[in-house]
Amino acid sequence: MRVLEPWLAEPLGELVRESSARLALVMTSSGQVVGQHGFTRSLDVMAAAALGAGILATTGELARLVGSSSDFGAVVHHGAQQGVWLAGFDTPRGRWVALVVFGRNSTVGLVRMFFQRFAASVREVAPVPVPDREVLAEGFERELDASLRALFGGG
Amino acid sequence: MNPERWQRLLDDATAISGVRGAIVVSAEDGLVVHEAAVEGLETSDVAALASVVVRRAESIATASGDSQVRLCTLTAENGTVIAAQGEHGLWLVAVTEPDVELGRLRLMLGVLAPALG
Numbered sequence: 001m002r003v004l005e006p007w008l009a010e011p012l013g014e015l016v017r018e019s020s021a022r023l024a025l026v027m028t029s030s031g032q033v034v035g036q037h038g039f040t041r042s043l044d045v046m047a048a049a050a051l052g053a054g055i056l057a058t059t060g061e062l063a064r065l066v067g068s069s070s071d072f073g074a075v076v077h078h079g080a081q082q083g084v085w086l087a088g089f090d091t092p093r094g095r096w097v098a099l100v101v102f103g104r105n106s107t108v109g110l111v112r113m114f115f116q117r118f119a120a121s122v123r124e125v126a127p128v129p130v131p132d133r134e135v136l137a138e139g140f141e142r143e144l145d146a147s148l149r150a151l152f153g154g155g
Numbered sequence: 156m157n158p159e160r161w162q163r164l165l166d167d168a169t170a171i172s173g174v175r176g177a178i179v180v181s182a183e184d185g186l187v188v189h190e191a192a193v194e195g196l197e198t199s200d201v202a203a204l205a206s207v208v209v210r211r212a213e214s215i216a217t218a219s220g221d222s223q224v225r226l227c228t229l230t231a232e233n234g235t236v237i238a239a240q241g242e243h244g245l246w247l248v249a250v251t252e253p254d255v256e257l258g259r260l261r262l263m264l265g266v267l268a269p270a271l272g
Contacts, residue, residue: 078184107210109185109203 002151003035011121012037015100019114022082023101025049029056029088033151034096042152052086052099074115076108085111089119092126158189164267165191168247171263173255175234178248179241179271182206188245196250205238205248226265228257239264242272 001016003009008026016024016037023038025045031053039045060071074087085100085108098118100111161179168177169191176192178201185206190198205227212224227238237260238248247268249260 107183107185107203107206109187109199109206112186113200113203 001035001037004147004150005034005127007125007127008035008122011118011125014121015098015114015118018117019100019102019111020106021100021102021111023048023099025052025099027053027097027099028093029053029095029097036151038101042148045151048099053097056086056088056097074112078108083108083111085115087115089115089122091119091122093129096122161189161271162191164247164270165189167267168249168260168264169193171256171260173252174260175250175252176201177250178202178205180205180209180238180246180248181244182209182246183244192250201236201248201250205236205246208236209238209240209246226261228261237261237264239268241268241270245271247271 001009001013003012012024012026012035015021021037024036025033025039025048026035027033027049031049033045033049036045039048055075056071059075063071071088074085076086077084082101082103085102086097088095088097090096098115100115102111165177165179168174176190176196176198178187178192178198179189180186180202181188183206185203187198187202192198208229209224209227212227216222216224223240225240227236229236232253234253235251235255235257236248237251237257238246241247247264249264251257251260
């Protein structure tokens with residue numbers, strides 16, 4: 001498991017452990033990854049994050065079209081061997097998205113239950129957001145490299 | 156599958172003294188299909204956890220050569236959870252107080268659950 005900020009490790013670890021998740025991804029609603037479990041290639045993480053954020057944005061728009069006052073709570077794709085749980089949740093850092101891939105040793109109900117606990121835990125332990133810093137061109141690449149190292153290891 | 160019939164079955168189950176609530180659960184996905192529960196019972200959590208217990212019990216039964224699980228009973232300090240197998244992957248789950256008439260409830264769930272389908 002890799003996280004961008006240490007306080008996320010415990011809630012994400014509990015979500016993965018208790019729901020028997022194969023893969024888990026936590027990202028901002030714009031698709032920036034803040035934590036992951038089970039992915040081994042950075043390209044896979046980036047693709048999953050972009051697709052997950054896109055699916056949630058699409059279903060949110062669909063909800064609006066059908067007259068729902070808020071977006072759908074979660075999107076579930078259920079396959080023969082594994083399922084995908086995708087849901088947004090509010091944090092002190094803004095709206096985040098969790099993507100959980102689970103196998104036949106888990107259930108939608110179980111993932112849903114531990115996702116709710118995870119979201120509550122993140123809300124509780126997430127530090128108060130700091131004001132955005134100005135992004136300077138010379139620091140951007142260095143910060144991006146540091147984030148990728150934190151999420152995937154390596155030099 | 157008939158929600159009105161499910162409601163009658165759940166009403167019969169919850170009519171037994173000491174039963175806090177009863178739920179029809181889909182063991183495949185751990186979700187509540189129908190419920191008749193008292194206030195304060197997190198039925199979605201009960202359904203999620205009960206489905207795991209049922210599936211584990213089925214795995215144990217398969218491994219030990221007995222392919223069917225009909226009834227699971229979990230007794231704890233503050234109450235009991237009983238799950239009885241119905242049709243189409245549905246289970247009838249009852250959550251009780253510690254002083255429930257357990258024998259009567261087990262018998263009743265065994266009779267009611269097959270009628271879920």
